[in-house]
Amino acid sequence: MAKSSLQRSKHLLADPKQQLQVLSSGLFSSGALPTFSDRLKGLNAELKTDRLEILQVNLGYMCNQTCVHCHVDAGPDRKEIMSSETIDKVIDAIIRFRPNTLDLTGGAPEMNPEFQRLVRAAVSLSVKDIIVRSNLTILESNNHYKGYPRFFKENGIHVVSSLPHYSMRTTDRQRGEGVFSKSITALKRLNELGYGRDKHLKLDLVYNPSGAFLPGSEKELEADFKRKLKADFDIDFNQLFCITNLPISRFLDYLLASENYEEYMETLVEAFNPSTLSRLMCRNTLSVGYDGSLYACDFNQMLQIPISGDKRYLDDLDTNEYSNRKINVHQHCYGCAAGSGSSCQGSIS
Amino acid sequence: MSDTYYDPKDLKNFKKITDWSEPLGTRFFEYYSKVFEEGALSAREKSLIALAVSHVVKCPYCIDAYTKDGLQRGITEEEMMEAVHAGAAIESGATLVHAVQMMNKHKKLSH
Numbered sequence: 450m451a452k453s454s455l456q457r458s459k460h461l462l463a464d465p466k467q468q469l470q471v472l473s474s475g476l477f478s479s480g481a482l483p484t485f486s487d488r489l490k491g492l493n494a495e496l497k498t499d500r501l502e503i504l505q506v507n508l509g510y511m512c513n514q515t516c517v518h519c520h521v522d523a524g525p526d527r528k529e530i531m532s533s534e535t536i537d538k539v540i541d542a543i544i545r546f547r548p549n550t551l552d553l554t555g556g557a558p559e560m561n562p563e564f565q566r567l568v569r570a571a572v573s574l575s576v577k578d579i580i581v582r583s584n585l586t587i588l589e590s591n592n593h594y595k596g597y598p599r600f601f602k603e604n605g606i607h608v609v610s611s612l613p614h615y616s617m618r619t620t621d622r623q624r625g626e627g628v629f630s631k632s633i634t635a636l637k638r639l640n641e642l643g644y645g646r647d648k649h650l651k652l653d654l655v656y657n658p659s660g661a662f663l664p665g666s667e668k669e670l671e672a673d674f675k676r677k678l679k680a681d682f683d684i685d686f687n688q689l690f691c692i693t694n695l696p697i698s699r700f701l702d703y704l705l706a707s708e709n710y711e712e713y714m715e716t717l718v719e720a721f722n723p724s725t726l727s728r729l730m731c732r733n734t735l736s737v738g739y740d741g742s743l744y745a746c747d748f749n750q751m752l753q754i755p756i757s758g759d760k761r762y763l764d765d766l767d768t769n770e771y772s773n774r775k776i777n778v779h780q781h782c783y784g785c786a787a788g789s790g791s792s793c794q795g796s797i798s
Numbered sequence: 799m800s801d802t803y804y805d806p807k808d809l810k811n812f813k814k815i816t817d818w819s820e821p822l823g824t825r826f827f828e829y830y831s832k833v834f835e836e837g838a839l840s841a842r843e844k845s846l847i848a849l850a851v852s853h854v855v856k857c858p859y860c861i862d863a864y865t866k867d868g869l870q871r872g873i874t875e876e877e878m879m880e881a882v883h884a885g886a887a888i889e890s891g892a893t894l895v896h897a898v899q900m901m902n903k904h905k906k907l908s909h
Contacts, residue, residue, distance in 0.1 A: 616874050619874070656872075660869060663870060
């Protein structure tokens with residue numbers, strides 16, 4: 450676990466411009482590796498948005514954990530949080546855009562005091578799939594949050610939880626000491642409520658590699674997770690989403706500090722798979738920052754790469770202005786296009 | 799040219815062995831990838847066997863490759879270390895079993 454956020458420790462990489470500088474220089478400026486944009490040009494491909502399916506809303510960077518790999522640089526010391534006024538704009542956007550999925554992320558999205566109001570509004574507006582990306586430990590942190598699993602169930606929320614491994618050692622190394630045990634307790638409570646067992650209560654887990662390597666086969670890892678979690682803790686879940694670590698924020702810091710950056714970028718570029726391009730999540734997602742600013746994805750949000758065009762905020766964008774818009778890319782995009790591809794819903798192949 | 803006998807970058811050039819003998823190299827790589835497919839043994843089990851053998855034959859390229867492969871497959875540190883011990887046990891056993899030959903020869907030559 451990281452001791453504090455990059456921002457709190459006044460690390461150079463807390464500034465997205467510095468991160469983009471790293472991703473633009475070295476291997477890419479020397480021509481040793483092609484930039485993502487050049488790779489697209491070589492294929493005569495341009496990434497454009499299709500139809501909006503997923504409204505992904507970042508409710509704030511505050512989190513009760515400070516994970517080593519966090520691309521948000523979230524933690525208890527981050528105070529950025531979505532205001533009540535911006536939540537109103539999100540609700541208005543749900544009415545206007547009618548997304549199939551509302552994907553609530555953070556930080557720990559539950560820590561936003563308006564979380565429950567937003568969920569209730571989305572339920573009343575009949576959003577088909579309301580996802581909460583829960584770190585699990587927040588559900589065990591105090592009596593207030595211990596009531597959240599029941600709230601999830603009452604509102605039919607789809608729970609997507611981070612669990613990087615079924616072994617305590619690997620999970621705690623990435624997410625902090627004691628995280629694994631608390632996560633297991635939270636998963637058991639979710640199971641007791643029917644999550645992962647009742648077909649209407651979906652519980653998916655998110656795996657991301659604990660280091661400078663790509664995830665293996667999602668199917669094989671899911672089978673291993675199911676077997677081990679069932680045998681060791683009698684835990685059930687639906688799907689395992691494998692997500693590639695993108696070279697930004699704290700994971701970029703880790704790559705540079707451990708001298709794995711160049712090899713990791715070479716691995717990503719070598720694993721570039723053009724067939725993933727048509728299914729990248731940025732083509733059907735609109736990512737909303739805590740201040741209502743708009744991005745193609747959560748990673749672009751953290752790098753402060755806005756959507757193309759002059760409408761940069763949720764309340765400015767008209768419903769007919771989402772589709773057929775150029776998607777801004779940078780070298781981190783290799784992460785989503787590597788191997789089987791990666792998205793917030795796991796592998797895309 | 800590297801100053802050492804082993805250069806990690808050489809692993810990436812492994813496929814170049816086909817440049818000097820295309821049919822043998824190609825057949826080797828076809829055989830190699832077939833061996834590590836799912837079969838009566840899972841690809842995960844084969845990865846652990848490969849890791850153990852990598853240590854026994856003391857191939858630094860193979861150790862790098864199968865440590866990374868194990869990580870990608872979610873293989874735990876304990877499983878990896880136990881696999882290496884299995885290889886080490888066979889290797890040391892193979893040395894020690896020759897002690898019987900030594901004992902036999904000793905008996906034959908001495909009063």
